[in-house]
Amino acid sequence: MRVGMRINGQPYEADVEPRTLLIDFIRDVANMKGTHMGCGTGDCGACTVLMDGRPVKSCLVLAAQADGSDIVTVEGLGGDGIAGSVKNALARSLQCGFCAPGMAITATWYLENGGEPTEEGLRNALSGVLCRCTGYQPIIEAIAEEMDHGDR
Amino acid sequence: MLYPDRFEYARPGTLEEALELMADVRDHLVISGGTVGVLMLKRRLVRPELVVDIGRLPELGGVDAARGTISLGSALRLSELEGLGGSPALSLISSAASSVGDPAIRTMGTLGGNVALGDPSNDIPPALIALGAIATVVGPDGERRVGLDRSPLGGDSLGRIRGDELLVRVEFGDLPAGYRWYYGKRGIRHLDRSIANVAALGLTVDGVVEDLRMAVGGSACGTSAGLRLEDLRGARMTAGIADEVTRRAMSSCPCGGYGAAALESLVGDALAALGGSI
Numbered sequence: 001m002r003v004g005m006r007i008n009g010q011p012y013e014a015d016v017e018p019r020t021l022l023i024d025f026i027r028d029v030a031n032m033k034g035t036h037m038g039c040g041t042g043d044c045g046a047c048t049v050l051m052d053g054r055p056v057k058s059c060l061v062l063a064a065q066a067d068g069s070d071i072v073t074v075e076g077l078g079g080d081g082i083a084g085s086v087k088n089a090l091a092r093s094l095q096c097g098f099c100a101p102g103m104a105i106t107a108t109w110y111l112e113n114g115g116e117p118t119e120e121g122l123r124n125a126l127s128g129v130l131c132r133c134t135g136y137q138p139i140i141e142a143i144a145e146e147m148d149h150g151d152r
Numbered sequence: 153m154l155y156p157d158r159f160e161y162a163r164p165g166t167l168e169e170a171l172e173l174m175a176d177v178r179d180h181l182v183i184s185g186g187t188v189g190v191l192m193l194k195r196r197l198v199r200p201e202l203v204v205d206i207g208r209l210p211e212l213g214g215v216d217a218a219r220g221t222i223s224l225g226s227a228l229r230l231s232e233l234e235g236l237g238g239s240p241a242l243s244l245i246s247s248a249a250s251s252v253g254d255p256a257i258r259t260m261g262t263l264g265g266n267v268a269l270g271d272p273s274n275d276i277p278p279a280l281i282a283l284g285a286i287a288t289v290v291g292p293d294g295e296r297r298v299g300l301d302r303s304p305l306g307g308d309s310l311g312r313i314r315g316d317e318l319l320v321r322v323e324f325g326d327l328p329a330g331y332r333w334y335y336g337k338r339g340i341r342h343l344d345r346s347i348a349n350v351a352a353l354g355l356t357v358d359g360v361v362e363d364l365r366m367a368v369g370g371s372a373c374g375t376s377a378g379l380r381l382e383d384l385r386g387a388r389m390t391a392g393i394a395d396e397v398t399r400r401a402m403s404s405c406p407c408g409g410y411g412a413a414a415l416e417s418l419v420g421d422a423l424a425a426l427g428g429s430i
Contacts, residue, residue: 001161017158018158018159018160018161018203019155019156019157019158019159019193021155021190040153040154040194041154041191041194042187042191042257045254045256048256054229054231054259054260055255055256055259056256056259056260057187057256057257057260060186060187060190060191060194060260061186061190061260062161062183062186062190062203062205064161064163064205065163065183065186065205065207067163106255106256110255124255125255127254127255127342127343128253128254128255128256128257128343129254
């Protein structure tokens, strides 16, 4: 079937099987490898992208479901403003970085939609993105610090 | 690697078209948000011939409040329900919705999926049972209304919604500002499935129960169920009433061990939230 969507502002269209997942469309059709496949069951959140402005786990979305949608991946986050602050925070708080795309997308979405950079707010917002390295505390503290010092 | 078997995909533009597709292809799977359906496909627990995506049907959206009745479309995202409020009934729905999974799961998952799938650990069904909601389902034989005052819509043993039917909306009466509400769940983590959950609404005047409604559920209970508490109206909200409500809750749920302890503690929390002084 023919599926088309905009990814980070660029149009992509391809003939795919109906069973094709959104994450595979992003990684293999658009050739954007920043979105990571982790658990494949919607638990780890590494594959989180924005679909029409809302975070979705792209391993649990069929590419066909996203037909006609606007997708934003970690590559589409800007380097300034809130996204820049989140990226700076992650750059100095993550260890292996596998969860980075999910953390970056979810934290930016939360903060850009009026979420407060408090420990409770950030922990709740990022509860669907698993990190197996840091214990979360360095990530939460770094984002809160960057938001205190950076552009809001 | 988890990957679905092959299937055909359709995204009907109208409710009528969706029902025709479902009638034409008996071996189908309906998805909306996809948080459960796509995972079932990936695990190959289901291998349907056709996947019918109803996530964008205009007939299934929207919040409508008129003449004291609130109507919620089944394609509303859980994150949209989370944003509701302003009355005890909507606050209860909001609280239950915010208890589901994590933010991304809530922006994907829908009211219809949470209600119609029949998973006893789901969060919305107890809230709807406590509210005495009415579900409107539509199928090849037309539209019908199903009361949710005692038991949920979904569930294999109940069969209250058939495989060729779709949940269109749920409706319930709004409640005046004096009502208190409570939703709580116990799981391994906050974002996990409920081992036990409780939804409750109550109105007390000078310590006397004017109205008290409660539904319990969770994986330990096996289903969601509304408690019969009408006979407690007019009683004083005392420790004795709390013991009686707890006894009825425990008798409606065949759980033991941790499940029973979790349910008992939730009922206590609910009564404290409703009555204030217990």
